[in-house]
Amino acid sequence: MTTNVGIIDRILRAVFGAGLLYIAFLSSLPLVETPFATYGAALIGIVLLATSALKMCPLYSILGIKTCRTC
Template identity: 65%
Template structure:
């Protein structure tokens, strides 16, 4: 599989992943007291960080989307 996630997309995904992990474990907001939202946000955050690090989004591959210029 080739890369399909560009630089701006990677930065936004990494930021979203970090924010979701922070909200899930350190924010103390009542919404994230329940396990569904807490672990749901954590899973989505980890997936965002993984796709940012690997420069590969499986959904982009399925739909044929590429946000990088030189790939």
């Protein structure tokens, strides 16, 4: 696994991931009233947090994208 996610990308992924988890489980927005929307938002949030923590995005690897300067 090679690093392909830069610092700004990691911060944005962590913020959006945490936001989606908050929306999915702690908010009472009508947007996430259905289980499909709730678990979909939670799944996307977990994936964003995981790619942020691991500094590696499988989709970036497939597409050949690197947002880090030192890798």
